[in-house]
Amino acid sequence: MASTSEIVPDSQHRGIVARLPQPWRNYALLARFDRPIGWWLLFWPCAWGTFLPGGAREYWPLVLWMLLGAIAMRGAGCVYNDIVDADLDKKVARTAARPVASGAVSKKAAWAWLLTLCAVGLAVLLQLRWQAQLVALASLAPVAAYPFMKRITWWPQVWLGIVFSWGGPTAWFAVNGGHPGALAALYAGSMCWVIGFDTIYAIQDKEDDALVGIRSSALRMGDNVRGGVAAFYSGAVALWALAVWQVRPDPVALLALLPVALHFAWQVLTLDRTDGDDALAKFRSNRFAGLLMAAACLVVGSAG
Numbered sequence: 001m002a003s004t005s006e007i008v009p010d011s012q013h014r015g016i017v018a019r020l021p022q023p024w025r026n027y028a029l030l031a032r033f034d035r036p037i038g039w040w041l042l043f044w045p046c047a048w049g050t051f052l053p054g055g056a057r058e059y060w061p062l063v064l065w066m067l068l069g070a071i072a073m074r075g076a077g078c079v080y081n082d083i084v085d086a087d088l089d090k091k092v093a094r095t096a097a098r099p100v101a102s103g104a105v106s107k108k109a110a111w112a113w114l115l116t117l118c119a120v121g122l123a124v125l126l127q128l129r130w131q132a133q134l135v136a137l138a139s140l141a142p143v144a145a146y147p148f149m150k151r152i153t154w155w156p157q158v159w160l161g162i163v164f165s166w167g168g169p170t171a172w173f174a175v176n177g178g179h180p181g182a183l184a185a186l187y188a189g190s191m192c193w194v195i196g197f198d199t200i201y202a203i204q205d206k207e208d209d210a211l212v213g214i215r216s217s218a219l220r221m222g223d224n225v226r227g228g229v230a231a232f233y234s235g236a237v238a239l240w241a242l243a244v245w246q247v248r249p250d251p252v253a254l255l256a257l258l259p260v261a262l263h264f265a266w267q268v269l270t271l272d273r274t275d276g277d278d279a280l281a282k283f284r285s286n287r288f289a290g291l292l293m294a295a296a297c298l299v300v301g302s303a304g
Contacts (some may be wrong), residue, residue: 018034026104027105027113029098029099030079030110031076031079033075037283037286039071041164041286042074043067043167044291045167045171045290046063046066046067046070047171047297048294049170049174049175049177049183049186050063050175051294051298052177053301054175054177054301055171055177056298062128062174062175066167069125072118072121076118076121080114080144082110084147084148086107094204128170128173128174132174135170135173139163142159142166154217155217156216156217158191161190161192165190165191168183168190179246179247185242186240189237189239192233192236193233193286196264197282199216199228199232201283202217203279204276204279226268226273230268236264237260237261244257244296244300247301256296263289
């Protein structure tokens with residue numbers, strides 16, 4: 001059995017998770033509580049969907065509920081992904097020591113943990129307006145399909161973009177934001193952002209993925225991965241600019257997007273497509289990119 005003290009090379013295994021008793025630690029690692037970057041990336045579109053239509057002041061408790069939901073449902077998604085991918089994970093160096101793949105947690109126990117996390121998500125769902133509840137529930141089908149995308153398409157990152165951006169529409173309907181065109185542009189821009197950062201993440205696994213037959217946008221782009229990421233990030237900024245314009249048609253409002261655009265430029269210009277450690281660092285920096293976008297949405301939405 002693999003050692004769970006170093007469960008995966010990209011673990012940020014510190015603090016509370018590191019001090020948990022071994023059995024509890026296995027479940028925390030299974031839900032990726034040791035790597036908070038995932039739930040931050042899932043949460044930021046929720047914040048954007050609250051802030052851009054002007055809901056920051058009236059609906060600020062919603063942001064906290066959405067954060068809890070992002071933590072729980074990202075954990076649930078990881079557990080489900082590991083159950084489905086256990087056989088594949090055993091063949092990839094970075095994932096072979098994951099709790100289900102390594103045998104540290106049985107599939108039966110993993111399913112029980114998945115249901116527990118979903119119960120937390122249900123508690124969050126009940127805080128939302130019924131319209132937002134319907135939007136959130138509609139995400140279940142694409143979430144369930146995601147682990148299989150890497151087997152049938154070179155672009156599983158597109159499907160991840162669909163799933164990880166779903167919090168934006170959910171929050172938007174929760175605050176009754178109106179501006180359907182702005183919502184569509186915000187969502188499409190978030191999809192481009194997710195495709196960009198997950199392509200960077202996939203650089204780490206290119207060799208192993210090629211050996212075991214897993215498909216990814218990083219493999220598909222090959223030597224053009226930097227240009228591809230630049231294209232998706234550019235698309236994200238352009239679509240977000242359209243969303244901002246529909247909420248507040250003022251050229252000055254577009255300046256709120258300048259910090260996140262500059263951050264994307266830094267990521268692309270300094271990305272080393274041959275260095276997995278650099279790719280991981282650039283991927284994690286999107287936590288800050290999401291914060292910059294949230295600040296832009298807060299400024300525009302509060303001034304509108």
